[in-house]
Amino acid sequence: MQSTMQDVPLLVSRILTHGATIHGKAEAITWTGEGEPHRRSYAEIGARSAQLAHALHDELGVRGDERVATLMWNNSEHLEAYLAIPSMGAVLHTLNLRLPVEQLVWIVNHAADRVVLVNGSLLPLLAPLLPHLPTVEHVVVAGPGDRSVLEGVRPHVHEYEELIAGHAQHFDWPELDEREAAALCYTSGTTGDPKGVAYSHRSLYLHSMQVNNAEAFALGGQDIALPVVPMFHVNAWGLPHASFMAGASLLMPDRFLQPAPLAEMIETVRPTIAAAVPTIWQGLLGELDATKRDVTSLRNVVIGGSACPPSLMRAFEERHGLRVVHAWGMTETSPLGTVSHPPAGVSGDEEWAYRGMQGRFPASVEARLVGPDGVHLPWDGESAGELEVRGPWIAGAYYGGTEGADQRPGDKFSPDGWLRTGDVGTITPDGYLTLTDRAKDVIKSGGEWISSVELENHLMAHPEIAEAAVVAVPDDKWGERPLAAVVLREGANAAFEELRAFLGERVARWQLPERWTVVTSVPKTSVGKFDKKVLRKQYADGELTITRVG
Amino acid sequence: MQSTMQDVPLLVSRILTHGATIHGKAEAITWTGEGEPHRRSYAEIGARSAQLAHALHDELGVRGDERVATLMWNNSEHLEAYLAIPSMGAVLHTLNLRLPVEQLVWIVNHAADRVVLVNGSLLPLLAPLLPHLPTVEHVVVAGPGDRSVLEGVRPHVHEYEELIAGHAQHFDWPELDEREAAALCYTSGTTGDPKGVAYSHRSLYLHSMQVNNAEAFALGGQDIALPVVPMFHVNAWGLPHASFMAGASLLMPDRFLQPAPLAEMIETVRPTIAAAVPTIWQGLLGELDATKRDVTSLRNVVIGGSACPPSLMRAFEERHGLRVVHAWGMTETSPLGTVSHPPAGVSGDEEWAYRGMQGRFPASVEARLVGPDGVHLPWDGESAGELEVRGPWIAGAYYGGTEGADQRPGDKFSPDGWLRTGDVGTITPDGYLTLTDRAKDVIKSGGEWISSVELENHLMAHPEIAEAAVVAVPDDKWGERPLAAVVLREGANAAFEELRAFLGERVARWQLPERWTVVTSVPKTSVGKFDKKVLRKQYADGELTITRVG
Structure with a gap:
């Protein structure tokens, strides 16, 4: 039995139109690093998004589902791109400016981007790549920065403000299939080529609705959201689209992601919710400890990307009254996967235990x-x-x-x-x-799994250990067994037997490593994570001196 | 360009599974009128919903999109029906127990309901209708009430608890098309046959998500929602499904909709949000004024169905600290149409002006x-x-x-x-x-519209007028013009000229009626609204004595 309801597709253009009319007075507030931040109402952003779409269509010839890339910080022009490009039917491709340049080139070519919107301050990064980007026909530059590096480049160069000026402030957004791609974001693993995730209008719309639910961040018209997480990282965790839908204002930090300007913009603009990875918060905590700032406007400080040390969560709350909320997700999950709001009615240690977890799955996940x-x-x-x-x-x-x-x-x-x-x-x-x-680091021992991270955390709590990595190595009897590689502190003299006994007080006996080695340092990836692949290879090649214990 | 996202349909079964697992400790709390209310966790409701679906399928032979009707108060068994019936692919048909019996019969036959779930207390209403309901094969009775009225009826009679007992507490809910019908609700206008609105899984799911947004009611795990509005009135305005999705508990008033038990259940169970039509709140206000009760747990009192008098809104807030929120919708809008949260930053008279409006359209409307x-x-x-x-x-x-x-x-x-x-x-x-x-009452005069309600409200503010109705009558020059029919108070002696002058101080001159009549009472519909159709006919038939003024 078919329902009698209207068949209205869930489109980014509907987020745009809703925010620009019903929430036309909400604002995108972009930090400029000098004096007053730049404010633009959602009504203006709606009008300018229409102008941008006309310019892309009429002047640059963007048609159908062609890709329009952004190489931009978090600012109101980037928000306009977020809204205009999917709404007109094209695909927004956010470029991660922190990637190695070879990967950037690979990604732009793989996506076949026709246009790149770029902040002036990022031209020194983009300009040298342009000869290697044959699909890019147009470069549109927004915001301050020396344009001279673009002299003599092949693509056509446009100024963002000049390009959109004079175009109509209304656009008849097409009625698209909600399952069409709206935005593209590549994830770069440690192995293989980057992989593109193509978000649909439907997925962005539903994700925005859920971000605005109490299971997630419950954004409303009284809120000002501060996405410190960049808009090229999984759509800034959904905050731009969700805020525009809910009428929450946005505080955009642009390129001012250092602790001092972050503390200043929080004190000045008074956001109610902010989101970033732990290292950013670690830096902010140091800044706040050193220079007193009023950051009490923040009701939630969302931490994702990797687990937040409990000590950091407590330090924020006890020293500055900031409530840290854990969240987990990845490029492939848009990223809302879990949020660690504790259940109703718990308090004290039980509440902290819940808050230390990655969190609870919201509806639809x-x-x-x-x-x-x-x-x-x-x-x-x-x-x-x-x-x-x-x-x-x-x-x-x-x-x-x-x-x-x-x-x-x-x-x-x-x-x-x-x-x-x-x-x-x-x-x-x-x-x-x-x-x-x-999963690739877990030790599969006789049909049971041993967590390498858990063993490492326990070992690193030992006073004589500076660093410890645990990796799986082949074992005839068990399939795999853990190998513990430890970096000792200066002057340490603990025997492996002692370390193993220390561990034995904390985990089950069958999880205890039999193979131990001392290394001068744990191999690391370019972003500072343990590179266990290298360690496993060193073991396989016989480069490590192994002591068997127990 | 197709997206790379999973194609997961939005189904009521996903609301069910999410609520029963992630929010398994939330509760449906049903008022019983005696002692402690009855509490059932969402985990139990999930398990019992699976049992109900098995029973409907295995024992009563419900297949495909057959209709299963409910004639029930707001209670946890009704909630189980709300979740189980659509989840198994059948269609939940909520019957309005306040309709004239001829309409009830017409509706059940039009929907071809195969099964009716009924509360024991409503059997005296249902039993006499059964001979006229040929499609109904099974009657399932839940809760207290004399069963003897069912003796000798044609359909098979089952006890709810006996029927579901022993069935598996897990059901492999089918992956349906999200556009299939999930629930059916008839709206009865003043003319013509009732009309059925068939909600889809998609519409119920999206509606639930939006009800849980800050633009609407922002339900979360800390909330207890009290739907005083019946579950046979547009799905109790979406609160049951939305609460189950968000993990808000539900306080179910069952048949105890009188002011005294409502006040008692609010004081005892401490709901945070409640929804009802103005007459219910009017009654509750009287009760609260007479008998002091602590109702401060309520953060929002949602009023819909018809406009709430500003005096009632202020009385609740000033005398009992209750914040009234206007909402507008209808059966055809699921019903979330508008909610009157004022915009950020307004206060005082401006805030009251916003709150007196029907409200703002949420995203997706x-x-x-x-x-x-x-x-x-x-x-x-x-x-x-x-x-x-x-x-x-x-x-x-x-x-x-x-x-x-x-x-x-x-x-x-x-x-x-x-x-x-x-x-x-x-x-x-x-x-x-x-x-x-x-729209049918507005006066279309020379290409402009005159609001009959506005003229009536002004007239009824005159000290000598008891009631006033304004209707459109044909006019050669203007197409239509207003006719004012007034009921004077005892001993009133105001001339029409004086009443017209009184009105002239409040509305534009071109809106003033030229035709006036005194009536002994304004004709009313069965639910007490002005029956302007009758008045227009009386005018057309020359039954009214018309005085022309101005």
């Missing part, structure tokens, strides 16, 4: 844990398995890649279409996720 | 005003036109009716698919709706 043998594990807070997720804003393929084109069992997606997150963890009966390891 | 000539009017707070709305939870047809099967221009739906609400009003530039009249 389904989760399951898959164990060593492919079996689905119970949500008992103890069984550890790989997290798989499903939902309307979760990726089921990659753009134009082999993993997208023909999924194989064992790949990033399960045969029944769930995303394999590559994260290993546990889920409590009330649906709170705790991540314990990356 | 689009609105336009259509004037006398079919032109679209500006949102200037002054231009009055018929309100038309569009959105994914707005009806675009009626179930199985001629208006659904073949829409014609001039019907309930515009040629481009928008719903014609039949309400006339204005919209401010920031999107706040004020309703001034019903």
Whole structure:
């Protein structure tokens, strides 16, 4: 029986029109680093988004689902691009300005971007790449920065303000299929080529609605959201679109992501919610400890990207009255995956225990844990398995890649279409996720999983250990067993037996490593994470001196 | 360009599964009228919903999209029906127990309901109708009430608890098309047959998400929602599904809708938000004034169904600290149409002015005003036109009716698919709706519209007028002009000239009626509204004594 409801597609253009009319007085407030921040109302942003769409269509010839890239900081022009490009039917491709240049070039070519919108301050990054970007026909420059580096380049160069000036402030946004791509974001793993996730209008719309629910961030007209997380990182965790939908104003930090300007903009503009990775908050905490600032306008400080040390959460709350909220997600999850609001009625240590977890799955995100043998594990807070997720804003393929084109069992997606997150963890009966390891780093020992991260954390709490990495090594009897590689502090003299006994007080006996080695430092990736691949290879090549204990 | 996102349909079963797991500790709390209310966790409700679905399928043979009706108060068994019936692919048909019995019979037959779930206390209403309901094969009785009235009836009779007992507490809910019908609700106008609105899984899901946004009611795990509005009135304004999705607990008043038990359950269970029509709140206000109760747990008292007198809003706030929130909607709008949260930053008289309006359109609800000539009017707070709305939870047809099967221009739906609400009003530039009249009652005078309601309200403020109705009558020169029919108070001696002058101080001169009549009472409909159809006929038939003034 068909329903009698209207069939209205969920489109970014509807977010745009709603925000620009119903919430026309809300503002995007961009920090400029000098004096008053720049304010632009959502009504103006709506009008300018229409102008941008006309300019892209009429002057640059953007048609259909062509890709328009942005290489921009968080500012109101970037917000206009976020709204205008998908609304006109084109695809917004956000470029991560922190990627190695070879990857940037690869990504732009893979997406076949026709236009790049770029902030003037980022021209020194873009200009040298242009000879290697044959699909790019137009470069549109917004904001301050020396244009001279663009002299003699092949693509046509335009000034953003000149380009949009004079165009109509209204656009008849097309009625698209809500499953069409609206935005494209590449994720770069440590191995292989970057992989593109193509968000649909439907996924962005539903994600925005859920970001605005109490299970997530409950944005409303009284809020000012501060996305410190860049708009090229998974759509700034959904805050720009969600804020525009809810009528929450946006405080845009532009390129001023250092602790001192962040503290100043928070004190001046008084945002109510802010989102960033732990390292940013670590820096801000130091700044606040050194220079007193009033940051009490913030009701929630959302931390994602990686787990936040409990000490940092407590320090923010006890020293500055800031409530830190854990969230977990990834490029493939749009990124809203979990948020760590504790359940109603808990307090004290129990509340802190909940807040230290990655959090609870919001409506529309389904989760399951898959164990060593492919079996689905119970949500008992103890069984550890790989997290798989499903939902309307979760990726089921990659753009134009082999993993997208023909999924194989064992790949990033399960045969029944769930995303394999590559994260290993546990889920409590009330649906709170705790991540314990990356799937590729977990030690599969005799049908059970041992968390390398848990062993490392315990070892690093030993007073004589500076760093410790635990990796899986082949074992005839158990399949895999843990190898502990430790960096000792100056003057340390603890024997491996002692370290093993220390660990034995904290984890089950069968999890204790038999193989130990001392290294001068743990190999690291370019972003500072332990590079366990290298360590495993050193072991395989016989480069490590192994002592067997126990 | 197709997106790479998973294609996961928005289904009621996902609301069910999410609430029963992630929010398994939230509760449906049903008032019993004696001692402690009955509490059932969302985990239990999830398990019992699975049992109900198995019983309907295995024992009663419900298949596909067959209709299962409910004739029930607000209680946890009704909530189980709300979740189980759509989730299994059948269609939940809520029956309005306040309808005239002929309409009830017509509706059950039109929907071809196979099963009726009924509360024991409503058997005296249902039993006499059963001989006239040939499609009904099974009656399932829940809760207290004398069963003897069912002796000798044709359909099979089952006890709810016995029927579901022993069935599996898990159901593999089917992956349905999200556009399939999930629930059916009939609206009964003053003319013609009732009309069925068939909500889809998609519309219920999206509506629930938006109810949980700050633009509407922002329900979360800390909330307890009290739907005083019955679950047979437009899904209790979406609160049951929305609460289950958000993990807000539900206080269910069952059949205890009188002021005294309502006040007692609010004091005892401490809900945070409640929703009802103005007459219920009027009664509660009297009760609270008479007997002191602590009702301060309520953060929002939502009033819909018809406009709330400003005096009632102020009385609640000043005398009992309750914040009244206006909302507007109808069966065809699921019903979330507007909510009157004032914009950020307003206060005092300006805030009260906003709160007196019907409110602001939330995301996903689009609105336009259509004037006398079919032109679209500006949102200037002054231009009055018929309100038309569009959105994914707005009806675009009626179930199985001629208006659904073949829409014609001039019907309930515009040629481009928008719903014609039949309400006339204005919209401010920031999107706040004020309703001034019903479209069928507005006076179309020389290309301008005159609000009958506005003239009536002014007239009824005159000390010598008890009641006043204004209707359109044909006029050679202007097309239509207003006729004022007044009921004078005992001993009144005001001349029409004086009443017209009184009105002339309050509205524009061209709106003043030339035709006046005194009546002993204004004709009324069965629900107590002015029956202007009768008045217009009395005028046409020459039954009224008309005095021309001015």
